[in-house]
Amino acid sequence: MSDTTQTGPMRAADGTPLKKSLARALRRQKLRALMLIAPLLIFILVTFIAPIADMLFRSVENQIVADTLPNTVRALKSWDPETGELPGEPVFAGLAVDLQTAAELKIHTKLGSRLNYESPGISSLFRQSGRKVDDIGKEFQKRFVALHPAWKSGETWAALMGSDEWLEQARGWSRDQGPEPRFRLRKSAANALPRTGEVYLAFARDVQGTGRKAVSAEKPWPVLFTALAQDLGQASPEDIAAIDGPAAPLVQQAAAAISSFEPYSYRDAFIQMDKAWGEIGTWEVIKLYSPRYTPAYFLNAVDLELTPHGIEPAPENERIYLKLFWRTLWMSLLITFCCLALGYPVAWLLANLPSSKSNLLMILVLLPFWTSLLVRTSAWKILLQQQGVINDVLVWLGLIDDANRLVMINNKFGTIVAMTHILLPFMILPLFSVMKTIPPTYLRAAKSLGATPWTAFWRVYFPQSVPGIGAGSILVFILAIGYYITPELVGGTQGVFISNRIAYHISTSLNWGLAAALGSILLAAVLVLYYTYDKIVGIDNVKLG
Amino acid sequence: MFDDKTGADAAFVEFDRVQKSYDGETLVVKDLNLSIRKGEFLTMLGPSGSGKTTCLMMLAGFETATSGEIRLAGRPINNIPPHKRGIGMVFQNYALFPHMTVAENLAFPLEVRGIGKSEREEKVKRALDMVQMGDFAGRRPAQLSGGQQQRIALARALVFEPELVLMDEPLGALDKQLREHMQFEITRLAHELGITTVYVTHDQTEALTMSDNIAVFNDGRIQQLAPPAVLYEEPMNSFVAQFIGENNTLLGTVKEIKGDTCLVQLDHGELIDARPVNVSKPGDRTRVSIRPERVETNKARLQPGAHTLKAQVLEFIYMGDIFRTRLRVAGNDNFIVKTRNAPDQVRLQPGTEIEIGWLPQDCRALDA
Ligand SMILES: Nc1ncnc2c1ncn2[C@@H]1O[C@H](COP(=O)(O)OP(=O)(O)O)[C@@H](O)[C@H]1O
Ligand SMILES: [Mg+2]
Numbered sequence: 078m079s080d081t082t083q084t085g086p087m088r089a090a091d092g093t094p095l096k097k098s099l100a101r102a103l104r105r106q107k108l109r110a111l112m113l114i115a116p117l118l119i120f121i122l123v124t125f126i127a128p129i130a131d132m133l134f135r136s137v138e139n140q141i142v143a144d145t146l147p148n149t150v151r152a153l154k155s156w157d158p159e160t161g162e163l164p165g166e167p168v169f170a171g172l173a174v175d176l177q178t179a180a181e182l183k184i185h186t187k188l189g190s191r192l193n194y195e196s197p198g199i200s201s202l203f204r205q206s207g208r209k210v211d212d213i214g215k216e217f218q219k220r221f222v223a224l225h226p227a228w229k230s231g232e233t234w235a236a237l238m239g240s241d242e243w244l245e246q247a248r249g250w251s252r253d254q255g256p257e258p259r260f261r262l263r264k265s266a267a268n269a270l271p272r273t274g275e276v277y278l279a280f281a282r283d284v285q286g287t288g289r290k291a292v293s294a295e296k297p298w299p300v301l302f303t304a305l306a307q308d309l310g311q312a313s314p315e316d317i318a319a320i321d322g323p324a325a326p327l328v329q330q331a332a333a334a335i336s337s338f339e340p341y342s343y344r345d346a347f348i349q350m351d352k353a354w355g356e357i358g359t360w361e362v363i364k365l366y367s368p369r370y371t372p373a374y375f376l377n378a379v380d381l382e383l384t385p386h387g388i389e390p391a392p393e394n395e396r397i398y399l400k401l402f403w404r405t406l407w408m409s410l411l412i413t414f415c416c417l418a419l420g421y422p423v424a425w426l427l428a429n430l431p432s433s434k435s436n437l438l439m440i441l442v443l444l445p446f447w448t449s450l451l452v453r454t455s456a457w458k459i460l461l462q463q464q465g466v467i468n469d470v471l472v473w474l475g476l477i478d479d480a481n482r483l484v485m486i487n488n489k490f491g492t493i494v495a496m497t498h499i500l501l502p503f504m505i506l507p508l509f510s511v512m513k514t515i516p517p518t519y520l521r522a523a524k525s526l527g528a529t530p531w532t533a534f535w536r537v538y539f540p541q542s543v544p545g546i547g548a549g550s551i552l553v554f555i556l557a558i559g560y561y562i563t564p565e566l567v568g569g570t571q572g573v574f575i576s577n578r579i580a581y582h583i584s585t586s587l588n589w590g591l592a593a594a595l596g597s598i599l600l601a602a603v604l605v606l607y608y609t610y611d612k613i614v615g616i617d618n619v620k621l622g
Numbered sequence: 623m624f625d626d627k628t629g630a631d632a633a634f635v636e637f638d639r640v641q642k643s644y645d646g647e648t649l650v651v652k653d654l655n656l657s658i659r660k661g662e663f664l665t666m667l668g669p670s671g672s673g674k675t676t677c678l679m680m681l682a683g684f685e686t687a688t689s690g691e692i693r694l695a696g697r698p699i700n701n702i703p704p705h706k707r708g709i710g711m712v713f714q715n716y717a718l719f720p721h722m723t724v725a726e727n728l729a730f731p732l733e734v735r736g737i738g739k740s741e742r743e744e745k746v747k748r749a750l751d752m753v754q755m756g757d758f759a760g761r762r763p764a765q766l767s768g769g770q771q772q773r774i775a776l777a778r779a780l781v782f783e784p785e786l787v788l789m790d791e792p793l794g795a796l797d798k799q800l801r802e803h804m805q806f807e808i809t810r811l812a813h814e815l816g817i818t819t820v821y822v823t824h825d826q827t828e829a830l831t832m833s834d835n836i837a838v839f840n841d842g843r844i845q846q847l848a849p850p851a852v853l854y855e856e857p858m859n860s861f862v863a864q865f866i867g868e869n870n871t872l873l874g875t876v877k878e879i880k881g882d883t884c885l886v887q888l889d890h891g892e893l894i895d896a897r898p899v900n901v902s903k904p905g906d907r908t909r910v911s912i913r914p915e916r917v918e919t920n921k922a923r924l925q926p927g928a929h930t931l932k933a934q935v936l937e938f939i940y941m942g943d944i945f946r947t948r949l950r951v952a953g954n955d956n957f958i959v960k961t962r963n964a965p966d967q968v969r970l971q972p973g974t975e976i977e978i979g980w981l982p983q984d985c986r987a988l989d990a
Binding site (some may be wrong): 206384518519521522523524525526527528529530532533536537546 | 721
């Protein structure tokens with residue numbers, strides 16, 4: 078009654094504003110709907126979105142250099158390759174610590190393989206140097222032990238670097254209590270001796286990770302002595318004096334003695350280890366790939382190279398990717414067109430035959446789905462090969478000479494034939510479902526208006542089947558552009574697609590970054606095509622049923 | 623399209639002993655003979671499945687006659703493909719091409735005939751104005767209401783000036799009011815343009831209001847071909863009597879035939895007068911048929927000596943313009959009487975016993 082006179086907002090029966098209670102009801106509805114699709118949403122997120130995101134990330138990611146050689150990369154910042162001179166001693170000093178640590182952790186070969194993509198041969202440099210690099214550490218170990226024999230002992234190191242609290246906990250620990258209490262750095266020591274702190278932390282984590290021994294029972298890594306020598310040479314006297322704990326006197330004594338150490342050239346040690354360390358090219362590569370993100374994979378994917386002197390075309394004999402992209406593109410288009418040309422009449426028959434006959438035809442169309450892809454592809458091998466059925470028949474008919482059997486497999490032709498066959502149902506089904514909705518009266522109407530059967534088809538039937546053509550073509554094209562198995566089996570070298578190259582980098586060369594970059598470009602190409610299609614034909618015009 | 627050598631009254635469309643079977647087992651159209659004059663509006667009326675559409679499709683050329691001959695302007699057309707027949711057609715679901723605008727739809731038949739652009743546009747405009755849809759040339763069919771689509775379909779079938787137009791239940795999808803309006807429009811256009819029309823419907827009111835002649839179809843045969851008034855008032859058999867309008871029937875046996883009246887003994891025992899239509903000799907079984915509005919409840923208005931029947935009033939329904947009274951007559955509980963709502967009209971009370979009668983010529987003795 079009062080509704081007509083009321084001036085404020087409309088209210089629900091319980092007095093809350095109508096808008097609010099409506100929103101609440103809708104929200105509850107939406108939430109329930111969301112919960113219903115949650116499993117699917119999570120599934121898609123985990124199996125689709127996440128891998129794509131990971132791929133996009135991997136195609137530019139390059140953390141490994143900075144993570145494995147942190148000190149080297151930092152020192153390299155101030156080195157300019159243009160000067161033509163080798164990097165200075167600090168770079169080699171950093172490398173001494175980084176490479177020894179990496180070798181102890183056995184991660185130096187990984188870095189070697191990564192850099193090997195950019196500069197072939199560098200992986201053996203890392204592998205071989207990794208084996209010898211602790212000679213440097215051993216040299217310094219000798220010097221420290223000469224100062225005081227206690228340096229040999231793991232307990233000395235634990236007392237120096239471990240925090241008081243941790244030392245307390247670790248003292249009471251025995252193996253049957255489970256894992257040793259987690260190692261903590263002594264603040265004052267880490268402050269005065271930063272490199273040593275980092276290395277010792279890595280050492281302690283490594284020991285505790287295996288869990289076999291107490292940190293203090295493990296023989297210290299030789300690299301610790303290298304790091305300690307470098308730190309002591311640079312630390313300020315106040316920081317050294319501030320070091321506390323049981324091993325403080327020992328390290329203060331070493332600090333006092335450090336200036337009396339015989340001069341040591343890290344650079345000479347490395348160059349002696351391997352001549353390659355004395356080559357400027359090696360350092361250029363390391364510097365070039367030291368940033369955490371790199372466009373190099375993408376450049377490689379389009380036949381370019383990142384060089385110290387800018388972006389340059391790859392060597393002639395390595396330029397394969399653009400050719401492969403181009404081939405993938407035009408062959409996919411050709412396959413799509415073949416599918417359309419073959420599928421359109423079949424779909425028309427399916428939609429217009431009486432149901433008893435169209436059901437049989439539908440089974441024939443779907444039959445390929447019930448046969449393994451491998452079986453179908455192998456069947457094409459049997460048919461198309463030079464000693465195969467088709468060649469035999471042609472020879473028997475006398476159409477070709479026995480000596481000149483046609484090469485129909487392991488080339489583009491084989492790929493096109495086999496893939497057209499395999500993707501045909503993906504064209505026929507969307508076409509069929511659209512044609513099914515076009516009533517036959519349209520054709521009759523057109524004919525009654527005076528159109529010849531062809532005009533009736535072309536002007537009336539065909540335009541209405543365009544959404545099906547669009548849907549089928551997009552489906553087939555996108556499937557074709559990423560197809561892998563069939564080109565691999567029947568494509569030979571001339572008929573392979575970009576996806577085969579991606580698979581090669583994933584499973585054989587293990588260059589995942591390049592594989593990811595190639596994949597990202599493929600994805601982008603599909604999206605661009607999709608966008609143009611939308612602009613030209615309109616995606617609303619695509620109908621799957 | 624067809625040079626007209628025939629006179630005005632000669633047959634323009636002829637079905638000559640046409641038969642049609644789809645499956646080779648049953649005949650959907652059995653021995654169809656029909657001739658349609660030029661300018662005639664002929665309706666094929668019949669229940670669903672009686673073969674009307676099949677006949678139309680044979681005429682349009684989308685189905686071939688299994689035997690017999692169809693002639694158009696004297697020429698057999700069995701072997702002429704549909705697009706060369708020059709017959710306009712309106713389909714039940716209109717079949718307007720959804721991807722073309724209204725104007726493009728209308729231009730289509732002109733375009734395929736190779737008519738030039740300016741002439742085309744003029745004809746399209748004239749056709750649209752003819753159905754009062756001049757403002758809708760740029761619309762798509764999906765943007766039109768059912769009635770508007772109907773008009774466009776009509777205009778499209780007429781725009782290339784065919785001499786024969788076929789319509790298969792064109793108003794089936796419209797609501798009652800619109801249907802009545804379109805019935806009027808279609809007949810007006812057909813007569814103004816002087817085109818021959820074959821119209822298919824299962825709605826008897828539509829057939830009665832629109833046609834020059836109605837062919838009543840049942841079971842693949844024409845049951846009766848006659849103008850609407852004749853069909854209604856003088857049905858030739860009991861199917862037509864039942865199918866067209868409302869009808870009371872009583873079963874009986876012919877006693878004697880005297881000229882244009884006969885005496886029928888009903889199965890209930892009573893004797894009545896009737897006009898013999900489908901009976902030839904005494905002893906024939908017959909179904910007599912009387913229209914509800916021809917039954918007289920006021921004895922004073924009957925001819926002296928006319929046979930009357932006792933009736934019991936079962937139900938009285940007030941329908942505004944008329945009264946509808948249900949009676950029990952000669953064992954038939956569904957005997958309907960319609961009376962005009964006039965000031966002196968008696969309203970019969972249920973339960974009362976009355977006597978009813980009719981003029982002998984209104985009571986037709988048909989086949990049983
Ligand atoms: N294309 C066809 N194939 C087989 N039988 C058909 C076909 N079209 C119609 N029929 C049959 O022919 C009979 C007459 O159909 P139809 O001419 O459409 O009747 P109406 O239009 O009077 O309702 C029906 O029994 C129908 O089942
Ligand atoms: Mg029909």
